[in-house]
Amino acid sequence: MFGETTAYSSFSVDDLDAARTFYGDRLGLTVEETGTGDMRMMYLTLPGGARVFVYPKENHTPASYTVLNFEVDDIDRAVDDLLARGATFERYPEFEADDKGVVRPGEGEHEDGGPAAIAWFTDPAGNTIAVMQTG
Incomplete structure (x- = not known):
């Protein structure tokens, strides 16, 4: 249908x-x-x-989930570019992130199809966006 x-x-x-x-x-x-x-x-x-x-939306509340996910070949290059453009990366207590805010699962942990590395930032309205490297 x-x-x-x-x-x-x-x-x-x-x-x-x-x-x-x-x-x-x-x-x-x-x-x-x-x-x-x-x-x-x-x-x-x-x-x-x-x-x-x-x-x-006049009474907008930021989404409580990631609204967009961008796959990249090189997360470090993407994060550096976003930082240069003024992005601020989010840090979540349940994930260990590096100095840039990138979460890198341990060896073999992403083989189930999850990202090899991921970082989150927000738009001006507070909605969360992710940039992730899958390979």
Whole structure:
């Protein structure tokens, strides 16, 4: 039934202009704004062509989960680039992270399909984004 329809994920932000600048300028994604006035919203186009719908919400609360995951070949290079662009990496007490905020599972721990390394940062609205190296 839904295998032939268009589908996309979505999340809210508290400031659409800040989100557009963050996702378009800082992360380099294609951002398409649509609507006017109170009905402004935007789509992010991810590598590979998938789209994500982002909408403003007056009483926005940041998602309690990771809203986007970006796979990279070299997490250290990606984290360094994000740090240079002003990103701040999150640290969670249940994960041991290095000085940059990268969590690197022990030898053999990622062979079950999990990432070889992962780091989390937030957008201006407080939504969590991950950058991960899978190989």
